[in-house]
Amino acid sequence: MSLITKKVKGTEDVLPKDSYKWQFVEDIMRKEAQAFGFKEIRTPVFEHTELFSRGVGETTDVVQKEMYTFSTKGDASITLRPEGTAGAARALLEHAIYNDGLPVKASYFVSCYRYEKPQAGRLREFHQFGLECYGTSSPAADAEMISAAASVFKRLGIDKLRLEINSIGCPKCRKNYHEALKNYFEQYKDKLCDTCISRLERNPMRILDCKSPICSEISENAPKVLDYICDECREHFEGVQKYLDAANIEYTVNPTIVRGLDYYTKTVFEFVTDCIGAQGTVCGGGRYDGLIEELGGQHMPSLGFAMGIERLLILMDKLGIEIPKPETCDIYIAGLGEKGSFKAFEIASKVRTSGLIAETDVVGRGLRAQMKYADKIGAKFSMVLGDDEIDNNKGKLKNMKTGETTEVSLDDNFLIQFQKVHVEYMFVGN
């Protein structure tokens, strides 16, 4: 197949028959964000490369091997955003939004780009909904963040997600923990799998999560994070849990959760499922108390999460959650002959001014074919306009389900008459 008609690897089209699903979940997300007091922020798809290497972290996989980076004609290095947090943080600083009062609560919908090998639930272009909250170190903010995510899932009818939380500590105590882990795993170095040996240097916490039986057996007696985090971090983590308990949000503490982005501190959390394949994290987030400072701002403890919209839709599909179908055509007006066709066009326009959906023939088809089309698009009513109707100034509204017809006049009163019939139709329950 020619390249012209082939989408780029790892990208996905949302087709007309499916777009209502996206609109539905986005709508719920938008409303929930509002309910929690978050306001939408829209940032560019691309940023200076340095923002991501600094923000996300020079040593992360995302920065090291997954970014779409290119140079401009002016020789600037630009990168397609691999995630949403850095761009939002940049905008916060650039426009000094924190001067509007703290905390700043922002929501966003973004497309993200990572050069990875596609598989189930993993694309090179994917979409996220996220929330960010800047300028608070209180555990209440962590709990609110988690609660907002949980609340989106609830609204979507998803109850099969488990919430796992952990604390990875602040830079100070994490350093100690990493040391302890390294020392522990060093002694088993010859038994660990290859990936874990490489993890030993870069991110020893990842070893705890290894699926290889030998590694996970060794991991059992490894030092535990929660024994190493400092008093402040521990207190904070306990605080978060108290708030979650108070809000009746179920969770499990999973000490193996590690986020792959460098900016995370203290609380990290994931909403996970095992029914959509290996990429089971539908939502992930946490606190990033050091990020704003890292980007040149003041110390500003902050936190956020992002959920993957594609993964969410896959999950809803797997769970058999029905997404309400969009409204179908309210009236199809068939035109017969040239005069009829003009009249149909005119009346369809009139109907649309009332917010109802109207269609008429734009192909030049015969009556029978027009009726077939009306049926196919699920029109609630149809009306045929030909010379007779125009001469008598009267038409027949046909209920497509029952076949019943109602006579109406085609003058200025048409719309009112149709609306009345339409309201009755909707009231009967369809």
Add this chain to the structure above:
RNA sequence: GUGGGUAUAGCUUAGUUGGUUAAAGCGCCAGUUUGUGGCACUGGAGACCGUCGGUUCGAAUCCGACUAUCCACCCCA
């Protein structure tokens, strides 16, 4: 980057031990005496059988390479 599976119309598939113009269902378009949809019937469009090369008198079918796609590792949403 490393593995494994798959590749025949828009979709789902058939294609027998290699043998003429590659089938079917669904979908699409048109019609069934030029004013009414669903059902039924008739007809039509639509496939270089993923690509290139090889074996053979002959390949959708056998072999090889490549490409695409799916799944897993890794990583993340």
